[in-house]
Amino acid sequence: MEPDLSSIFKAYDIRGLAPEQVNNNFARRLGQALTAQFKPRRVLVGRDMRMTSPALESSLIQGLTSAGVDVVRVGLCSTPMFYALVGLAQAAQPFDLGIMVTASHNPGKYNGFKIIRGDCLPVGEGSGMEELRDAFLAEKTVAAQRLGTVMDDNTALERYVDMVINLAGLPTSMPKIKVAIDAGNGMAGAVLPRLLSKLPWLDAVPLYFDPDGTFPNHEANPLKVETLSHLIETIQREKCALGVAFDGDADRVGFVDETGTPVPGDLMTAFLAQLALQDAPRGKVLYDVRSSWTVPEAVKEAGGLSEMCRVGHALIKQAMRQSGAVFAGELSMHLYFSQVWNCECSDLAMLLVLKRLAATGKSMSQAWQPLRRYAHSEEMNFEVKDKVGVIAKLREAYVLGSSLVSDLDGIRIEFRNANKPDQDWWFNVRASNTEPLLRLNIEARNVQSLNEHIAELRNRIQMSA
Numbered sequence: 479m480e481p482d483l484s485s486i487f488k489a490y491d492i493r494g495l496a497p498e499q500v501n502n503n504f505a506r507r508l509g510q511a512l513t514a515q516f517k518p519r520r521v522l523v524g525r526d527m528r529m530t531s532p533a534l535e536s537s538l539i540q541g542l543t544s545a546g547v548d549v550v551r552v553g554l555c556s557t558p559m560f561y562a563l564v565g566l567a568q569a570a571q572p573f574d575l576g577i578m579v580t581a582s583h584n585p586g587k588y589n590g591f592k593i594i595r596g597d598c599l600p601v602g603e604g605s606g607m608e609e610l611r612d613a614f615l616a617e618k619t620v621a622a623q624r625l626g627t628v629m630d631d632n633t634a635l636e637r638y639v640d641m642v643i644n645l646a647g648l649p650t651s652m653p654k655i656k657v658a659i660d661a662g663n664g665m666a667g668a669v670l671p672r673l674l675s676k677l678p679w680l681d682a683v684p685l686y687f688d689p690d691g692t693f694p695n696h697e698a699n700p701l702k703v704e705t706l707s708h709l710i711e712t713i714q715r716e717k718c719a720l721g722v723a724f725d726g727d728a729d730r731v732g733f734v735d736e737t738g739t740p741v742p743g744d745l746m747t748a749f750l751a752q753l754a755l756q757d758a759p760r761g762k763v764l765y766d767v768r769s770s771w772t773v774p775e776a777v778k779e780a781g782g783l784s785e786m787c788r789v790g791h792a793l794i795k796q797a798m799r800q801s802g803a804v805f806a807g808e809l810s811m812h813l814y815f816s817q818v819w820n821c822e823c824s825d826l827a828m829l830l831v832l833k834r835l836a837a838t839g840k841s842m843s844q845a846w847q848p849l850r851r852y853a854h855s856e857e858m859n860f861e862v863k864d865k866v867g868v869i870a871k872l873r874e875a876y877v878l879g880s881s882l883v884s885d886l887d888g889i890r891i892e893f894r895n896a897n898k899p900d901q902d903w904w905f906n907v908r909a910s911n912t913e914p915l916l917r918l919n920i921e922a923r924n925v926q927s928l929n930e931h932i933a934e935l936r937n938r939i940q941m942s943a
Contacts, residue, residue, distance in 0.1 A: 481498065487611035488603075505538040518547055550631050552631045565818065581726070635668075648833055655719050658685060663694060673825055724824055737843050751773065754805035772851050789911070852923060853927070866909070881893055888917075890905070903920065
């Protein structure tokens with residue numbers, strides 16, 4: 479019996495166990511379903527380094543070309559590079575769709591597909607994913623009058639690297655700086671050597687640059703502090719000014735300062751937002767519902783406007799387009815730039831951080847620590863049977879006396895009291911769009927208050943689970 483495949487069509491992408499759910503037959507059917515649903519004529523296909531990715535890429539292309547679609551194959555690439563190639567093509571020979579074979583930061587036993595339209599708008603929840611799922615499950619096909627063609631793009635990496643360096647706007651002369659960079663055996667390792675070869679001032683100490691879909695050294699997920707231990711050791715041993723860690727497909731990037739302290743993703747949003755606003759006075763910045771109060775405060779201090787948004791790249795990119803935002807960031811270390819078609823560009827984020835450090839003469843700790851204004855929990859996950867019911871119970875328990883209640887993504891309830899500001903705090907609880915979990919984030923004025931609220935909310939959720 480074929481497994482139920484409807485659940486792997488997620489809010490942001492398609493992702494599941496490979497080959498149990500995502501296999502060659504799935505990929506061929508997906509190529510046909512994509513053609514039936516979106517009627518593309520020209521499609522860009524890229525892939526990551528997972529063990530199952532080459533076969534999935536081949537089967538996907540078979541499904542597309544059998545339906546008459548012409549495919550440009552870029553092969554191994556990072557997701558930011560893939561997005562940029564679709565964007566750059568708009569000026570010459572536009573693509574109708576782009577399909578990246580990847581499961582992002584998930585362990586090696588997973589694989590999947592990220593899909594974008596020719597204008598770089600993702601296919602996700604509310605933007606075509608539901609219709610694609612239905613077309614796939616109905617096994618819709620296209621009777622083509624001819625087979626599509628396949629052409630390899632052999633200059634893709636060079637075009638991407640040149641674009642990133644140009645967008646960074648680096649000064650003619652940059653001071654020497656030593657940086658430890660952990661590619662996590664992911665796709666950053668396929669891009670960084672060429673980028674670094676054009677930056678003679680950057681003394682890079684590389685970690686795990688060999689793309690390896692088995693992730694032999696550690697999970698490629700900079701959000702998990704335990705995955706940064708090798709990077710922190712290298713920073714301290716080599717006396718680096720900074721550490722940079724990429725996830726599996728390199729669309730997320732984490733930073734560690736010279737003391738070995740990881741910088742939270744939401745505070746990097748604040749850090750880079752201030753940079754973005756230097757070139758876009760009164761620009762708008764988006765931040766997700768899990769992010770610190772620091773973000774809107776930092777944006778306001780830089781003369782910009784801020785707006786809270788839902789979690790997830792497909793949703794944020796739509797929101798950026800609709801609002802005209804110049805920058806957006808997530809707690810999960812996705813960083814979005816309007817000049818890169820509202821997509822993530824981890825390589826650009828790294829260069830902009832280095833540019834700011836060079837311009838100010840500050841160490842990384844001196845640059846970001848002033849943004850640490852509150853005590854923020856790690857994201858806590860809970861397995862619950864009735865996620866909607868638990869969220870409703872928390873809303874009922876906490877809405878009285880709150881200063882703000884947002885149902886934008888799960889619930890975010892804030893408590894501010896001008897007479898007792900030391901007691902200000904907030905929490906957000908939301909259902910994961912990628913896993914069967916309820917996710918909780920809390921922020922308070924100090925650690926003692928934070929710990930009290932963590933214990934209180936954890937108890938309420940576990941009692942309701």
